[in-house]
Amino acid sequence: MAAVPEYFGSMVFDDRVMKANLSAEVYQSLKKTIDEGAKLNLGVANAVAAAMKDWAVAQGATHFTHWFQPLTGITAEKHDSFITPSPDGGVIMEFSGRELIRGEPDASSFPSGGLRATFEARGYTAWDPTSYAFIKGKTLCIPTAFCSYSGEALDKKTPLLRSMEALNRQALRILRLFGNDTVKRVSTAVGPEQEYFLVDAKMYERRRDLRFTGRTLFGAKPPKGQEMDDHYFGVIKPRVAAFMEDLNEELWKLGVLAKTQHNEVAPAQHELAPIYTTTNIATDHNQLTMEIMQKVAARHGLVCLLHEKPFVGVNGSGKHNNWSISTDAGVNLLSPGDTPYENAQFLLFLCAVIKAVDDYQDLLRISVATAGNDHRLGANEAPPAVVSIFLGDELNGVLEAIDHETPYQGAARTKMKLGVDILPKFSKDTTDRNRTSPFAFTGNKFEFRMVGSSDSIACANIMINTAVAESLKLYADRLEGAEDFPAALQELLRQTIREHKRIIFNGNGYDDAWITEATEKRGLLNYRTTPDCVPHLLDEKNVRLLTSHGVLTLEELTSRYEVMMENYCKTILIEANTMVDMARTEILPAVESFALDTARGAAAKRELVPGCPCGYESELVKKLSALTDQMAAKTAELEQAVLEVSSAGDIAQEAAAVRDVILCKMGQLRLACDEAETLTPKKYWPFPTYGDLLFGVR
Known part of the structure; x- marks a missing residue:
């Protein structure tokens, strides 16, 4: 078996391959485009395309595709072969430079929120040279942006790249104030931790809810769930370990920096975490990771569930978005150093993030808003829907000292003593971690923990980048004209802390008392559902932020509002229709069959033993009959509610009705069906139970 360094990135047209296959002149021109955003001329594009094609064909590729990320939240691709007819009949x-830099997919069949009509089909894909091309199967995949015929962004990559550029512009202004004139570019980097469930494929196929919606719509609690905490970091089962080994190999070939893997808290739940990389590349890699996870799982007779809450009663899955800012020289601008109190540049960037999160907490919540994530946020394994920042004791002490204009004493570095001589002694960190915080500082980065497991991380990073860019812009506008820079900087830091300290919370985010304090005393926002928060995307301050930095136009913002609301409604209505189908054609017949068999058994006993009381059977049949009547009634109510909601006036009204009516009726139907499951023997129940699914992979 080949060593990992030998095959890592073997399916990627990366810097090593470019150096080996491009002339020095073409390579330098392309690197200037990648590193500095310089314009790419057609001659260079032709040379790159020829080299890319030769390399891909040598690797067995026969087709190419412009690989893009439409507003569906997943990726899209249209494959074209490299073949061209030759005069001799062969x-x-x-592969030309024009084919490399531009493609023409149909734009009318993707979500556009009204930007494109069905008859307006033309759209364009444009090569993103900052993200390496790669081979998947026998196809060369070229990462691209996606826009309409009239130029509006129809994807998630274009506004992400715009937001990265916005932050770069403003961060460079700040660095110049500190005398850093050699830095040419500031970039954000992300390491998204991906949580997921693995279930047996044969069981999955027998569950219509999993197949149609990605989550279980019915399921009684099994005798054991995650109460013992024995799955978390536990020994990985052989079948899962084989999947992880295969997955790592596939990801490493594609240059994905898969690093950490372990069992998560819930049975059948696991996590994969990569090493940090530039945000747009991390976004591409995370989309690839989700796709490859599902493909590799199928090879092992498994199904990878990426839904945020596939099972009620156990932890759901998130995607912790670890975000940092660095210069092209590799300096992490969020690294406090050994003496953060004296690190003015760090403190300014820290305060910029604090201000951004407070000013645009609504945009952060909107960036993770989906029907699936609504089930997860606020539950005991996920942060609440209220956005707050955790800084830890040391940084909190630094900010308090600045606020009160008092000397900072510093946090003592202590050695951990474990009471056993042979164990190593090590320095204790000056602050603990907080796993309940939505936005936590974890040493030299911020961990945004609200992102859902199936989400594209592009949305969250667009909002974080742009909000921080705005803070830096306001700071640069103020400090560039200051006569006494140190004094102006100190006053700016003090003012930011005083105006935005309400967003800092270092306590237990799961505590109900915190939600009361956050909303009633601090005035923080608590948007519990997607219909609550998404309309605020079009608030004046948010439109002004995103348009002023050139990240999204008003038309693009309006389209995203429409798409997000439509997705919410469609997702839940599909779930509701699936529930009606399963209850009527599977659960009701199963329970009725058991009730009839029980009644026949009681009649047979009475015939054999006249006067036999058959109390157990009589009570059971009575209870089952009542439940079948209840399930039938709740099924009919849900079906009727779906018909009524579908005729709602506008998308906001429909979303509100889905939230307030449909979800409620779905819950009522589930309650009756789950109770029936607890009374019905396994041989009658029509599909695998929670116990089967959660503990079925060995």
């Missing part, structure tokens, strides 16, 4: 393999 074919040759060709």
Whole structure:
């Protein structure tokens, strides 16, 4: 078996391959485009395309595709072969610069929120040279942006790249104030931790809810769930370990920096975490990771569930978005150093993030708003829907000292003593971690823990980048004209802390008392559901932020509002229709069959033993009959509610009705069906139970 360094990135047209296959002149021109955003001329594009094609064909590729990320939240691709007819009746393999830099997919069949009509089909994909091309199967995949015929962004990559550029512009202004004139570029980096469930494929196929919606819509609690905490970091089961080994190999070939893997808290739940990389590349890699997870799982007779809450009663899955800012020289601008109190540059960037999160807490909540994530946020394994920042004792002490204009004493570095001589002694960190915080500082980065497991991380990072860019812009506008820079900086830091300290909370985010304090005393926002928060995307301050930095136009913002609300409604209505189907054609017949068999058994006993009381059977049949009547009634109510909601006036009204009516009726139907499951023997129940699914992979 080849060593990992030998095959890592073997399916990627990365810097090593470019150096080996491009002339020095073409390579330098392309690097200037990648590193500095310089314009790419057609001659260079032709040379790159030829080299890319030759390399891909040598690796067994026969087709190419412009790989893009439409507003569906997943990726899209249209494959074209390299073949071109030759005069002798054969074919040759060709790929031009024009084919590399531009494609033309149909734009009318993707979500556009009204930006495109069905008859307006033309759209364009444009090569993103900052993200390496790669081979998947026998296809060369070229990461691209996606826009309409009239130029509006129809994807998640374009506004992400715009937001990165916005932050770069403003961060460079700040660095110049500190005398850092050699830095050419500031970039954000992300390491998204991906949580997921693995279930047996044969069981999955027998559950219509999993197949149609990605989550279980019915399921009684099994005797054991996650109460013992024995799955978390536990020994990985052989079948899962084989999946993880295969997954790592596939990801490493694609240059994905898969690093950490372990069992998560819930049975059948696991996590994969990569090493940090530039945000747009991390976004591409995370989309690839989700796709490859599902493909590799199928090879092992498994199904990878990426829904945020596939099972009620156990932890759901998130995607912790670890975000940092660095210069092209590799300096992490969120690294406090050994003496953060004296690190003025760090403190300014820290305060910029604090201000951004407080000013635009609504945008952060909107960036993770989906029907699936609504089930997860606020539950005991996920942060609440209220956005707050955890800084820890040391940084909190630094900010308090600045606020009160008192000397900072510093946090003592102590050695951990474990009471056993042979165990190593090590320095204790000056602050603990907080796993309940939505936005936690964890040493030299912020961990945004509200992102859902199936989400594209592009949305969250667009909002974080742009909000921080705005803070830095306001700071630069103020400090560039200051006569006494140190004094102006100190006053700016003090003012930011005083105006935005309400967003800092270092306590237990799961405590109900915190939600009361956050909303009633601090005035923080608590948007519990998608219909609560998404309309605020079009608030004046948010439109002004995103348009002024050139990240999204008003038309693009309006389209995203429409798409997000439509997705919410469609997702839940599909779930409701699936529930009606399963209850009527599977659960009701199963319970009725058991009730009839029980009644026949009681009649047979009475015939054999006249006067036999058959109390157990009589009570059971009575209870089952009442439940079948209840399930039938609740099924009919849900079906009727879906018909009524579908005729609602506008998308906001429909979303509100889905939230307030449909979800409520779905809950009522589930309650009756789950109770029936607890009374019905396994041989009658029509599909695998929670116990089967959660503990079925060995």
